Amino acid sequence: MPELPEVEALALDLRGRLRDRAITQVHVAAFSALKTFDPPLQALEGTLVDDVSRHGKFLDIDASGLHLVIHLARAGWIRWREEVPTLPPRAGSKSGLALRVVLDDGSGLDVTEAGTKKGLAAYVVRRPEDVPGIASLGPDPLGDDFTVDVLRQILADAGRAQVKGVLRHQGTIAGIGNAYSDEVLHAARMSPFKPASSMTDEESQTLYDAIRSVIGDAVDRSRGLAASELKGEKKSRLAVHGQTGKPCPVCGDTVREVSFTDSSLQYCPTCQTGGKPLADRRMSRLLK
Template sequence: MPELPEVEALAGFLRERAVGSVVAAVEVAAVSVLKTHDPPPSALAGQELTGVVRRGTWLDLDVSGLHLCVHMARAGWLRWSESLPAAAARPGRGVVALRVRLDDGAVDERLAAQGRLPGFDLTEAGPRKELAVHVARDPRQVPAIAALGPDPLDPAFDVEALAALLTGSRQQVEGLLRDQTALAGVGDACSDEVLHAARLSPFALAGRLGAEEVQRLWTALREVLPAAVAASAGRPAAELEDAQRAGMRVHGRTGEPCPACGDVVREVSFADRSLQYCATCQTGGVPLADRRTSRFLR
């Protein structure tokens, strides 16, 4: 699932490449991705793309006051093209769910007449159809955006704010980090990386962390996330997923040596996801038990 660093980089890419363009057309190839019907996607046509921001793991494209809000879930992605196919996106044809054609005023008139405009496709691979697209007059009309917790990159999110968030929580810290209503933007990969940097067990109870552990967790959030954003900044959309994987220290690296201590990176598997950690760095050298067979270490 695209997380805070990749979505921030996508927002930056679109700000640089697409802001100032006029939406020439919006073509819906998978009606299931549309979670709203008023205003319709066609209302965006003829309007200027005036801004792009990240809200948690959501992209919010401001189109002359209307908002195209996109959440890519586990298998969605944004695929940019300098010259989209002339043929309209059609239902049941491949992975394209929605296509946005943009007129930046620089396209040759002959190509423009053929529909060969720049723009992007929203794609979704695999059987789970979770890609979500909302057209709203206010992004706060999207329930998932309205429910977002604080952004860990917000300058106002200091160590005291994190401590207040953790106080009294009965969640395991890994689950709390991934809870978008608690903290916006952190998913499976970022939580693995942050907890490794903070030297905390994924299954430590959030409400029982001591002051020194809370400080380590806040420091890790403010170091790992900005570094990942910086590593992704300026890259074309097509390169962002590979750039994310290349920068990971433990996430997705089961069986490889921990870059901090050399111990093997271990994994705990769940029904539809997994997490990675280093026992030496995070759990006092004791491997965590797999949830499917035994109880967690705290």
């Protein structure tokens, strides 16, 4: 799933490609992906792209006062085309294409989604805040307003909720998903099952520092990369997420996994849980 660093890099890459170009056509190949009807999708045609930015994990293409907002969900991605096919895509195609944006020079981008479980969403709105998911976002972990005191209040308000779930909740902190929450907790040497409100001031500071460094370093590494390079860069740098059975790069212990109905987490017992394996609570609802 694309998270804050990848979406930030996509926004930067697309900003350089799209800014000051006119959108000539927008095609929908998966009608379930389009979540709005007013303004209509065709209102984007003839607009000039002013900027491309990010809100949490939402990508925002600002075009003459309208906003094409895209949430890539679990398996969505952006593919740049130097030359877009002249024939419009067929609706319901098995190619995974959801949306195509064509520019005035014949280039454009394809918004795709792999797999059968569809969650990708596209919105055409007058303000980004008109998208419910953006309106309810928590603070950006790299923003100036995200301070250690803000994090302490978030943890206190979360009560006994597990810290892994708190990090992933977009209404609490924007942009951190399953992969980077694993990486943050590994860097902080903290159990994913630790109750949020049980943290001392020192532990809160440690977690805050891990969030800023892990997410900030990932953004720095991704900056300037083309969309086609981002997935590989992310996977090559993960210490524990997706590394089940491999040695921890810090201590050498075996990375372990806890599986749930629709996701899993990875952690290092030595670094994070005092050497004790966590129970594999497959039916837990706490980390959704």
